[in-house]
Amino acid sequence: MRRTVTTALTACFILALSAAAQDNRPTARQVIERIQKNVGVPWREPTVDTFKAGDPEARVTGVAVTMMATLDVLQRAAAGGKNLIITHEPTFYGHQDQTEDLARENDAVFAEKQALIKKHGLVVWRFHDHWHRRRPDGIQTGMARALGWEKYRNPANDSLYTLPAITVAVLASDLKKRLAIKTMRVVGDPALKVTKLALSPGAGGFAGHRRLLQRDDVEVLIIGEAPEWETVEYAADAVTAKRKKALIILGHIPSEQAGMDECARWMKTFVTEVPVEFVPANEPFWAPK
Amino acid sequence: MRRTVTTALTACFILALSAAAQDNRPTARQVIERIQKNVGVPWREPTVDTFKAGDPEARVTGVAVTMMATLDVLQRAAAGGKNLIITHEPTFYGHQDQTEDLARENDAVFAEKQALIKKHGLVVWRFHDHWHRRRPDGIQTGMARALGWEKYRNPANDSLYTLPAITVAVLASDLKKRLAIKTMRVVGDPALKVTKLALSPGAGGFAGHRRLLQRDDVEVLIIGEAPEWETVEYAADAVTAKRKKALIILGHIPSEQAGMDECARWMKTFVTEVPVEFVPANEPFWAPK
Numbered sequence: 001m002r003r004t005v006t007t008a009l010t011a012c013f014i015l016a017l018s019a020a021a022q023d024n025r026p027t028a029r030q031v032i033e034r035i036q037k038n039v040g041v042p043w044r045e046p047t048v049d050t051f052k053a054g055d056p057e058a059r060v061t062g063v064a065v066t067m068m069a070t071l072d073v074l075q076r077a078a079a080g081g082k083n084l085i086i087t088h089e090p091t092f093y094g095h096q097d098q099t100e101d102l103a104r105e106n107d108a109v110f111a112e113k114q115a116l117i118k119k120h121g122l123v124v125w126r127f128h129d130h131w132h133r134r135r136p137d138g139i140q141t142g143m144a145r146a147l148g149w150e151k152y153r154n155p156a157n158d159s160l161y162t163l164p165a166i167t168v169a170v171l172a173s174d175l176k177k178r179l180a181i182k183t184m185r186v187v188g189d190p191a192l193k194v195t196k197l198a199l200s201p202g203a204g205g206f207a208g209h210r211r212l213l214q215r216d217d218v219e220v221l222i223i224g225e226a227p228e229w230e231t232v233e234y235a236a237d238a239v240t241a242k243r244k245k246a247l248i249i250l251g252h253i254p255s256e257q258a259g260m261d262e263c264a265r266w267m268k269t270f271v272t273e274v275p276v277e278f279v280p281a282n283e284p285f286w287a288p289k
Numbered sequence: 290m291r292r293t294v295t296t297a298l299t300a301c302f303i304l305a306l307s308a309a310a311q312d313n314r315p316t317a318r319q320v321i322e323r324i325q326k327n328v329g330v331p332w333r334e335p336t337v338d339t340f341k342a343g344d345p346e347a348r349v350t351g352v353a354v355t356m357m358a359t360l361d362v363l364q365r366a367a368a369g370g371k372n373l374i375i376t377h378e379p380t381f382y383g384h385q386d387q388t389e390d391l392a393r394e395n396d397a398v399f400a401e402k403q404a405l406i407k408k409h410g411l412v413v414w415r416f417h418d419h420w421h422r423r424r425p426d427g428i429q430t431g432m433a434r435a436l437g438w439e440k441y442r443n444p445a446n447d448s449l450y451t452l453p454a455i456t457v458a459v460l461a462s463d464l465k466k467r468l469a470i471k472t473m474r475v476v477g478d479p480a481l482k483v484t485k486l487a488l489s490p491g492a493g494g495f496a497g498h499r500r501l502l503q504r505d506d507v508e509v510l511i512i513g514e515a516p517e518w519e520t521v522e523y524a525a526d527a528v529t530a531k532r533k534k535a536l537i538i539l540g541h542i543p544s545e546q547a548g549m550d551e552c553a554r555w556m557k558t559f560v561t562e563v564p565v566e567f568v569p570a571n572e573p574f575w576a577p578k
Contacts, residue, residue, distance in 0.1 A: 068518065068522060070522060070525055070526055070529065071525075071526040071529040071530060072525070072526075072529045075529070089518045089522075090518050090522070093495060093499075093518065093519050093520075093522050093523045094495065094518075094519060095518070101496070102499075105499075105500075105503065107499065107503060108503070108527075108530070108532065109502075109523060109526050109527045109530055109532065112526070112530040113526060113530075169577065169578075172577035173577045173578050175577075176577050176578075183472070183474045183576070184576060184577050185472045185574035185575070185576060186574060186575050186576070186577055187573045187574060190575065203516065203517075203518075206382060206383065207390070210382075210391075210394075210396065211394075213398075214394065214396060214397070224517075225516070225517050227492065227514070228492075228513075228514050228540065228541035228542070228573070229357065229378045229379050229382065229383075229384070229492075229541065230382050230383060231382075232541075232573050232574075233357060233359060233378075233379070233382050233573070234382045234398060235573070236359055236360075236361070236571075236573040237359055237360040237361075237398050237401070237402060238397075238398045240359065240360040240361045240364070241360060241397070241398055241401040241402075243397065243398065249574075251517065252517035252518065252521075253517070282525075284476045284517070284521050284522070284524070284525040285474035285475060285476060285521075285538075286474070286475050286479065287472070287473060287474060287475070287576065288458065288461035288462045288464075288465050288473055288475055289458075289462050289465075
């Protein structure tokens with residue numbers, strides 16, 4: 001009898017320990033609350049930094065930090081045992097991640113992505129606005145580090161850099177190599193010698209791009225992407241007008257990717273109970289011969 | 290006295306003849322009225338097909354038809370003695386060609402373009418919506434002709450084509466060569482064999498792109514450009530989901546350029562008093578090594 005009681009008590013103790021270990025893992029919502037507490041800027045609504053899929057109350061098995069929650073990234077996160085995905089860019093193909101049209105159309109690609117999320121109990125949360133609002137901008141910080149440009153950065157304006165003189169052609173090739181980009185596009189004279197650069201990762205929009213190109217301390221604007229009848233036509237006209245300007249288009253993912261690697265490093269300082277891993281999104285493009 | 294009268298009369302007669310010759314040249318507005326009369330679809334407001342710069346009552350010295358009224362195109366049109374520019378895409382870097390912000394900012398590129406327009410008395414008119422609304426779509430007709438694809442075109446849907454089986458890699462290289470494109474991007478398996486294509490020139494938007502990629506009779510979607518977090522992420526996910534899909538991104542200008550060559554050919558049939566010439570817009574990009 002006594003032995004039975006002892007055995008039962010031991011089993012209970014082990015179960016209790018196990019439950020405590022379980023409880024030690026934060027929920028997805030708790031991880032996001034830590035982000036909000038640590039990001040260093042007030043949380044402002046409206047924002048796209050919200051849950052996009054899954055149950056915020058789910059216990060986190062691991063965190064996958066990525067530039068874009070593509071189906072490929074979700075598959076790799078799930079295979080690596082991570083159920084919380086922190087993504088800089090949309091999951092469902094639009095800035096607001098609206099899914100009504102896709103659902104109504106019974107879209108097969110959307111259905112596949114939803115099925116994967118459900119099957120693995122994934123939770124997807126977007127971290128865009130406030131990571132950019134952090135001072136200095138978290139994406140800029142990661143990109144500067146990846147490019148080895150910290151020492152060239154303007155302390156008063158975290159998107160401006162002064163480099164030793166370099167031609168646009170060499171600068172573009174260097175960016176291509178350092179960021180391992182397959183498809184890149186440049187507007188301007190390859191032989192132009194430049195020192196003054198602005199880095200505007202992602203799709204900052206024409207107003208922001210133009211205001212950078214208007215500055216005397218910006219000769220080359222480096223961006224992720226832009227509509228070709230906006231920033232691109234403007235840059236081409238600036239070149240035709242013999243202004244000392246060039247535009248380098250990295251592609252959206254490579255232009256911000258290192259900024260989310262930075263985010264993973266930062267999250268590891270306050271998420272310690274579960275693994276936090278940077279899962280790079282693949283550049284979607286290849287260039288035909 | 291008689292001789293003086295005769296001389297005076299002769300001078301008057303020559304002046305009158307000259308005036309008649311002058312009058313024979315239509316105004317810019319009259320050329321546009323002929324376009325509206327000939328395009329074969331009702332004129333619908335609101336539309337971006339409006340005058341963007343210059344005096345609509347100016348007599349036309351010649352018509353330059355172009356894909357995009359870049360500063361370079363305007364310079365070449367003026368050098369060729371043509372003062373009416375018919376452009377498919379914007380002149381002032383936005384779909385609505387709004388200039389208030391550029392003017393308020395004293396933007397140097399905008400000022401240069403305005404100065405050139407004023408100096409040469411250029412008139413710029415956009416021909417976008419109704420050239421697409423024409424049946425078949427004027428841009429599609431020109432692109433099909435440039436690609437030698439008329440025989441592959443679906444008679445019931447002018448954006449669909451059925452080609453002899455070809456790999457995505459060979460198709461992309463063929464497009465690059467035929468359209469003389471320097472920078473092109475492809476999403477999908479280069480070795481995928483395809484026959485069913487959709488051509489959506491320009492920037493048709495995610496809803497349209499998605500509806501084409503959803504179709505069983507579309508394996509490859511060929512576009513001008515698209516935001517990378519919309520159509521591009523969707524296409525990449527479709528490929529990851531092992532759907533038989535690919536996306537070819539030509540760049541905005543090469544994707545529609547031949548459609549404005551077609552427009553120049555068409556305009557010559559009803560503008561006969563002054564020369565009508567297609568002025569190609571240059572691809573703005575080059576690819577770094």
